[in-house]
Amino acid sequence: EPSDLFDAIDKRLSYMQAVAAWKVDNNRPVEDLEREKVVLDAARTKAGQVGLAGDSVTGFFQAQINAAKEIQTCWIGRWNDGAARPTDVPDLVEDVRPALLTLGNEILQLMATEKVSSEDQQAFTAAMTVDCLSSQAKEALFDGLLSVQSN
Numbered sequence: 001e002p003s004d005l006f007d008a009i010d011k012r013l014s015y016m017q018a019v020a021a022w023k024v025d026n027n028r029p030v031e032d033l034e035r036e037k038v039v040l041d042a043a044r045t046k047a048g049q050v051g052l053a054g055d056s057v058t059g060f061f062q063a064q065i066n067a068a069k070e071i072q073t074c075w076i077g078r079w080n081d082g083a084a085r086p087t088d089v090p091d092l093v094e095d096v097r098p099a100l101l102t103l104g105n106e107i108l109q110l111m112a113t114e115k116v117s118s119e120d121q122q123a124f125t126a127a128m129t130v131d132c133l134s135s136q137a138k139e140a141l142f143d144g145l146l147s148v149q150s151n
């Protein structure tokens, strides 16, 4: 089963608590549509380089961004309810966004080598250890993975 791919997806989503903390500290909204376009364009370009059909990966990457926004919103809700905010928040622009692009490239490389089938759904769900991720978001991510096509 494609466990390296699943772990890389979980790792990308695990950054979103820190992203949310940075946005609260810097008075920015969770959603940044301009940045989403950068992430989706980078995914399409990298997909072509690793032999995947560019249009077939955008559904998954949009699901990944939607999950990222859900996790950020969930954490902000917890902090508004009185939970402690993280200290030592990494800089979004200098540190986290470059790391997210690198992880996105790794995810695409792994998509090209580790093929996902419908039988992998349970393993996928179990591999998503990140907090604040709903089962609906997990399903949307898995559907996105099943739609990825090779060129």
Ligand SMILES: O=C(O)C(=O)C[C@]1(C(=O)O)C=C[C@@H](O)C=C1
Pocket (backbone or CB within 6 Å): 019, 030, 031, 032, 033, 035, 036, 039, 064, 065, 066, 068, 069, 097, 100
């Ligand atoms: O870069 C950010 O600001 C993020 O919150 C990360 C991310 C992503 O998953 O790439 C998620 C939501 C934003 O709308 C844009 C991008």
